[in-house]
Amino acid sequence: MRRVITVTVINQSGVLNRVTGLLMKRQFNIESITVGHTEQPGMSKMTFIVHVEDEQKIEQLVKQLQKQIDVLKVNDITEKAIVMRELALVKVVSPPQARSEISSIVEPFRATVIDSSKNVVTYQVIGAPEKIEAFIDLVKPYGIKELSRTGATAFTREIQKVNSPQLSILK
Numbered sequence: 396m397r398r399v400i401t402v403t404v405i406n407q408s409g410v411l412n413r414v415t416g417l418l419m420k421r422q423f424n425i426e427s428i429t430v431g432h433t434e435q436p437g438m439s440k441m442t443f444i445v446h447v448e449d450e451q452k453i454e455q456l457v458k459q460l461q462k463q464i465d466v467l468k469v470n471d472i473t474e475k476a477i478v479m480r481e482l483a484l485v486k487v488v489s490p491p492q493a494r495s496e497i498s499s500i501v502e503p504f505r506a507t508v509i510d511s512s513k514n515v516v517t518y519q520v521i522g523a524p525e526k527i528e529a530f531i532d533l534v535k536p537y538g539i540k541e542l543s544r545t546g547a548t549a550f551t552r553e554i555q556k557v558n559s560p561q562l563s564i565l566k
Contacts, residue, residue: 397426398453399477399549402441402460403433403468410465414441417463421456423447427481427524427546438467442548444524472551479549482519483527484509488538489516497537504530515540523547 404410411430418425427444447453453471460469489497494516501518504526510517520530524547531542
């Protein structure tokens with residue numbers, strides 16, 4: 396089972412190593428990891444996508460991560476409403492006679508051309524990891540010369556309160 400874990404940490408040297416070391420000790424395979432600054436200076440957020448066979452192992456992992464000195468907050472956001480995005484750069488073999496065909500295939504993905512040469516076009520595609528996979532599968536028959544992915548980053552969606560007319564009458 397795939398799990399999405401976010402960890403907010405104090406941005407200090409060695410934090411990433413300690414957190415990934417803990418994942419390694421627990422024998423979690425990290426499918427994706429991203430780290431970046433947050434809105435608060437001196438803090439970073441890590442987003443891990445890991446595969447877990449046993450639900451109890453994920454609970455143990457969350458508890459162990461919370462005990463780390465530089466870790467401020469740990470969340471397993473898998474079951475929550477989340478926004479998740481990834482970036483991929485894909486160099487596709489694209490001879491001039493196939494460019495219009497390839498363009499019509501990549502258009503629904505809103506992929507943008509960021510570099511072009513005689514026989515290769517580099518696309519940038521942003522979206523959920525499943526969207527990235529679908530894009531790669533569609534351009535694979537043309538030939539992928541090079542591929543680079545950032546890994547997924549995610550956070551929970553805000554819950555919006557609905558103003559009910561019945562409630563305003565009671566006030």
